[in-house]
Amino acid sequence: SGCLTGTHFVLQLDVFARLLLPFCLGRYGLFQKQLTLLEEAEGGFDQFTRSYESFGAHRLSDNSMLFREWAPAAEAVFLTGDFNGWDKFSHPYKKKQFGKWELQLPPKEDNSPAVAHNSKLKVVVHTKGGERLYRISPWATYVTKPSTSVIYDWIFWDPPHPYVRKHPRPRKPCSLRIYEAHVGIASPECKVASYSNFTHNVLPRIKDLGYNCIQLMAIMEHAYYASFGYQVTSFFSASSRYGTPEELKELIDVAHSLGIMVLLDVVHSHASKNTEDGLNHFDGSDSCFFHGGARGEHPVWDSRLFNYSSWEVLRFLLSNLRWWIDEYGFDGFRFDGVTSMLYHHHGVGSGFSGNYAEYFGLHVDEDSLVYLMLANHILHMLYQDCITIAEDVSGMPTLCRPVQEGGCGFDYRLAMAIPDKWIQVRALKGGSIIITHTTNVPCALVGDKTLAFWLMDKDMYTNMSALIPMNPVIDRGVQLHKMIRLLTHGLGGEGYLNFMGNEFGHPEWLDFPRVGNSESYHYARRQFNLVDTDHLRYWQLYVFDRDMNRTEAKYGWLAAAPAYVSTKHEGDKVIIFERGDVVFVFNFHPTNSYSSYRVAVGTPGKYRIKLDSDDLEYGGHGRLDHNTDFFTEPIPFNERANSMQVDPDRPHLYTPKVTSVWD
Numbered sequence: 247s248g249c250l251t252g253t254h255f256v257l258q259l260d261v262f263a264r265l266l267l268p269f270c271l272g273r274y275g276l277f278q279k280q281l282t283l284l285e286e287a288e289g290g291f292d293q294f295t296r297s298y299e300s301f302g303a304h305r306l307s308d309n310s311m312l313f314r315e316w317a318p319a320a321e322a323v324f325l326t327g328d329f330n331g332w333d334k335f336s337h338p339y340k341k342k343q344f345g346k347w348e349l350q351l352p353p354k355e356d357n358s359p360a361v362a363h364n365s366k367l368k369v370v371v372h373t374k375g376g377e378r379l380y381r382i383s384p385w386a387t388y389v390t391k392p393s394t395s396v397i398y399d400w401i402f403w404d405p406p407h408p409y410v411r412k413h414p415r416p417r418k419p420c421s422l423r424i425y426e427a428h429v430g431i432a433s434p435e436c437k438v439a440s441y442s443n444f445t446h447n448v449l450p451r452i453k454d455l456g457y458n459c460i461q462l463m464a465i466m467e468h469a470y471y472a473s474f475g476y477q478v479t480s481f482f483s484a485s486s487r488y489g490t491p492e493e494l495k496e497l498i499d500v501a502h503s504l505g506i507m508v509l510l511d512v513v514h515s516h517a518s519k520n521t522e523d524g525l526n527h528f529d530g531s532d533s534c535f536f537h538g539g540a541r542g543e544h545p546v547w548d549s550r551l552f553n554y555s556s557w558e559v560l561r562f563l564l565s566n567l568r569w570w571i572d573e574y575g576f577d578g579f580r581f582d583g584v585t586s587m588l589y590h591h592h593g594v595g596s597g598f599s600g601n602y603a604e605y606f607g608l609h610v611d612e613d614s615l616v617y618l619m620l621a622n623h624i625l626h627m628l629y630q631d632c633i634t635i636a637e638d639v640s641g642m643p644t645l646c647r648p649v650q651e652g653g654c655g656f657d658y659r660l661a662m663a664i665p666d667k668w669i670q671v672r673a674l675k676g677g678s679i680i681i682t683h684t685t686n687v688p689c690a691l692v693g694d695k696t697l698a699f700w701l702m703d704k705d706m707y708t709n710m711s712a713l714i715p716m717n718p719v720i721d722r723g724v725q726l727h728k729m730i731r732l733l734t735h736g737l738g739g740e741g742y743l744n745f746m747g748n749e750f751g752h753p754e755w756l757d758f759p760r761v762g763n764s765e766s767y768h769y770a771r772r773q774f775n776l777v778d779t780d781h782l783r784y785w786q787l788y789v790f791d792r793d794m795n796r797t798e799a800k801y802g803w804l805a806a807a808p809a810y811v812s813t814k815h816e817g818d819k820v821i822i823f824e825r826g827d828v829v830f831v832f833n834f835h836p837t838n839s840y841s842s843y844r845v846a847v848g849t850p851g852k853y854r855i856k857l858d859s860d861d862l863e864y865g866g867h868g869r870l871d872h873n874t875d876f877f878t879e880p881i882p883f884n885e886r887a888n889s890m891q892v893d894p895d896r897p898h899l900y901t902p903k904v905t906s907v908w909d
Contacts (some may be wrong), residue, residue, distance in 0.1 A: 269606045270644070276612060276857040277619045277649065280560075287557075289400075289618040291624045297561050298482065301384025303367065305404050309359045311351040315383060316558045317529035318345025325349055327367035327402075329360055334370050334378075345529075345558070363404040374382060375532030382480065382523050384535070384562065387573075389467055389479075389523065390486040396607070398469060398479065398523035401486075413503040416458070418577075418631035421804035422658065422741035423795050424509070425457040428464055430471070431756075432746060433515040434775045436767035437469070442494035445500050445585055448746075451774070453504045455749055455788075456795030457634070460501060462579050465494070466515045469520055472758035475551060476582060478513045479524040481566050484574070491574075507545075507577040509633060510570050514563050514617075515583030516549040517647040526550050535559055544586065546594055554587075567621060578609045578625070578633030580660065585640045587614040589604040598640040605642050615654065621721040622655025625843040633657050635741075656743050668697060668730055698727055698751035698787075710783045712865070722836065724783055725866065730789045730830055735744050735794055737809050737823060747772040749791035750784040762875040786865035793864075797857045801828050812846035812884040824848055828856075828892045846886035850878045853890065 261535035281291070288294040302428040304312045313325055330336050337345035340603040351360040361367065371379040382389060388403035397712045422644035432448045452460060454758075464475025475485075498508045515535070518524045528534045535558075536542040544551055553559050568574045585593040590611050598604055625632045626648075636656040636708035647653025667845060680728040699706065702723035709720045716724065735742050753776075757769040776784040799903055806826030817833035822845055828848060833840065847853070853876040860866035876890045 256594055266602060266606055266643070272393070273612065273615060273619070274649075274814055276616045276653050277623070280616055280620060281623070291564070291620075292628070294561060295564045295624060295628075296564040296571075298385060298521055298569045300683055301565075302383050302482070303361065303402055304389065305359045305361075307626045309353040309357055311349075311360050313339065313349040313351075313383075314387075314895075315339065315347045315369060316560075316562075317347055317369075317371055317534065319373065319529040319531035319534060320345075320347065320371045322372040323347040324370040325367065326370055327361065328365040329362070329367075329401075352361075359404070361402050364404065365402045366865050367402055367729040369500055371529055375530065377530055378850055379527075379530055380522060381528055383484050384480075384525050386526060387481045387482050388486065388491055391469070396469075398467070403491060405492060409499070410500050411495070411502075413499055415502055415575070415577055415631065416505050416507050418507070418633060419458045419584055421798060421802050422459055422633070423457045423660045423798065423804070424459045424741060425452045425459050425746065426461040426463065426743055427452075427746040428474075429462065429485075430464060431770050434646040434771055436771060438487050439491040439771075441497045444488075445493075446498045447774070449497070449501055449504060449506070452501075452506060452540045453778075455792045456799055457744070458505065458799075459507040459577075461509045461511060461635075461743070469518065469523055472659050472760040473518075474758065475511065476513055476516075476547075477518040477520075479518045479519075479520050481525075481562070482569055489526070495574055502575065507631075507633065508575070509578045509580050510574075510576045511582060512570070512579040512623075512828055513565065514552065514566070515587045516547055516551055519548065522627065535562065544592060546592070547586075554611075555852075559616065562700070563617065564621060564624060567625060568628070569603040570623075571632070572731070577630075577631065578635075578657075580635040580637060581621075581656075582637050584618070584636040584638040584645075587611065587618065588638070588640065589641055593640060600641065602643065605640065618656075619649050620656050623649045626655065626824060635660050647745075658739075660743065667732075667802050696752050696754045697730065697748060698723065699755060701726055702751075702753075712748070712783050712786070713781050716783075716865075720783070724751070724787065725859060726834075727733060727787060728864060728866075729751040729834065731791065731804055732794055732830070732857070732859065733821070733832060735798065736803055736825055736828075737811070740804055742804060750777045750788040752776075783865050786863065790859060793857060802826055803828050810848065810886075822846065841892065843892045844881075844889050845876050845892065846884035847888045848886050850880070850888045852877055 253398050258442045284291050286341055300312065301314045301316070306312055308441050310690070316325060317323055324335055325337040325339065326332050331624045336351060337351070339349040342348050353359060354731070361576070365704050369379055369381040373379065381604065382398060382400040388401045389398040390401055391398045427445050429441060432444050465484055466475065467480035467485045468477050469479045471487065472478055484491050488494070501508050519526050521527045525535045532538045533553065535552060535556075537553045542551050542553070552563065567579065583748045588611060589596070590609050596604070603668050612677065612866050622634055625634060635658040636654070637660045638645060639716065642654070644653035646656045646659050649655040702719055703825070705717065705719040735806050744755070752772060756771055757763060759765040759767050759770055763769075775780055777788050779785070805824035809822065809823040809825035811823040813820055815821075819833065819839070820843070821832045821834070824832050824847065827849060829845065831845060854869060855872045855874070858866070858870050858872065860869055862868040878888040878890045882885070
């Protein structure tokens with residue numbers, strides 16, 4: 247009945263979805279069945295998702311040790327490491343039911359644990375075919391890569407003085423303003439930056455800019471740095487290349503002290519093919535954690551695909567979500583690769599036009615869908631202010647409806663097919679730009695130019711000084727960069743996401759050290775030093791980003807109803823819309839300014855300019871009088887009951903700039 251009520255609600259939003267009622271009921275039925283099984287077999291999802299407390303390696307309260315693994319295809323399992331002189335056979339696991347293996351070690355004679363903090367360990371798996379495999383536990387909480395090796399070591403992490411959180415979690419904001427960041431590139435230096443660097447040097451910038459949420463990328467350990475964190479090898483390990491687990495905990499705690507939530511970019515859509523330091527072939531079989539055969543291989547990403555119908559895979563992944571929240575203090579997740587999870591074709595070679603047949607049918611992977619429903623249901627039941635975001639390019643209906651309404655349960659959808667839309671509509675012949683409705687934020691993509699570099703290119707190397715007049719390329723690029731961000735912020739959706747560096751117009755492109763660039767870190771860094779150089783115009787773009795966020799914090803347009811676009815004039819290159827009692831007015835024309843321009847308004851009253859991209863402080867030309875009052879008239883215009891005239895003796899719509907936000 248819960249699904250029926252919710253489904254009726256969804257169908258009221260879209261009467262054309264009535265034919266989909268059987269599919270919605272079916273999906274919810276599968277979810278309820280899985281939830282019931284959890285209750286019957288595991289005592290409920292709370293206990294089930296705490297499995298990280300017993301799997302892997304643990305020191306118990308009496309200093310005895312417990313080791314537990316799931317390796318259903320193994321013939322025998324042993325533990326080796328520093329603690330036993332790397333003896334391969336002295337410490338066998340006992341075989342338990344359902345493919346589980348367990349080993350208990352008493353304390354030493356001095357009552358110290360048998361395995362000390364920072365000890366190296368390996369699981370030795372003997373296969374039925376006679377192979378001997380050396381593996382890292384899938385539940386390992388810390389792994390490191392020695393400089394002399396390409397293979398990671400499993401380190402038993404049990405510090406004598408673990409980090410203790412000092413600050414409460416912030417409450418979920420009404421308006422979500424996300425600063426997407428990569429710890430390793432968060433420094434001007436040509437190296438892998440650290441958690442501590444981010445805590446002390448980047449968090450203050452994020453607070454100053456007015457973002458209330460951080461999305462951290464590439465935290466789950468990945469052997470290949472250039473994978474941007476999307477080829478995960480150890481799912482419970484925070485990447486050691488940036489520092490220790492305790493330093494990441496401090497980063498999150500300090501962010502909380504600043505009122506900033508922290509989301510983890512979680513990768514449950516696929517896993518690295520690595521065997522010695524990954525999940526692949528952990529027990530010697532092709533199907534441990536993953537689908538066997540072709541179904542377990544991603545055709546494009548060269549990675550393994552989880553078997554979401556497996557009970558132990560559900561245990562592993564759902565516990566993994568719980569681990570990052572309970573152990574580190576994360577406030578939620580951006581789920582990577584949701585499109586790949588939702589469909590058997592993984593979105594490869596499939597366009598999505600909005601036809602409902604594309605989202606329902608045999609091509610939908612219901613096992614994956616039910617896993618996502620379970621994940622969202624459990625997270626929101628356990629953590630009231632948890633935020634979940636789906637990275638989906640397909641536009642799956644009901645993705646962001648609550649599970650009890652027959653939806654998938656995400657709070658937000660990040661439409662990753664759209665960030666490059668602004669690249670597609672960048673300056674055209676004559677410097678004009680096509681006004682295009684977009685639902686996401688422009689950001690840098692790996693291997694591609696930043697938005698600012700698309701707009702200004704090599705001129706950024708020689709003409710970004712505020713001590714010299716702007717040439718036409720820099721002038722146009724600086725103004726458009728501000729306008730694009732504000733248009734996306736105001737019109738794009740219910741949340742705003744900015745990738746680190748875009749706030750100040752980071753030049754060049756983003757690329758990680760790899761063989762193709764001689765392992766260079768030159769483009770795998772964010773040049774915050776450009777912002778700190780007062781005479782460069784990067785500071786002007788930074789201040790605009792800050793004031794844009796602060797203006798939103800005051801007027802709350804992200805939490806308001808969708809915008810009403812009253813003017814979208816292709817010839818004039820003018821777009822005007824209202825959202826949250828704020829009027830946005832843009833003039834994108836490269837040469838034309840306008841006077842006597844009528845602006846449609848829904849709410850009558852007096853309006854004043856509150857944010858102006860043409861302000862001198864933001865690198866504009868200061869052509870607008872901010873002390874002017876604009877009074878509406880009861881003159882219907884563009885399907886709005888009221889309007890106001892921008893007269894010749896009042897501020898014009900000069901170009902290129904936005905002449906508002908007005909309130």
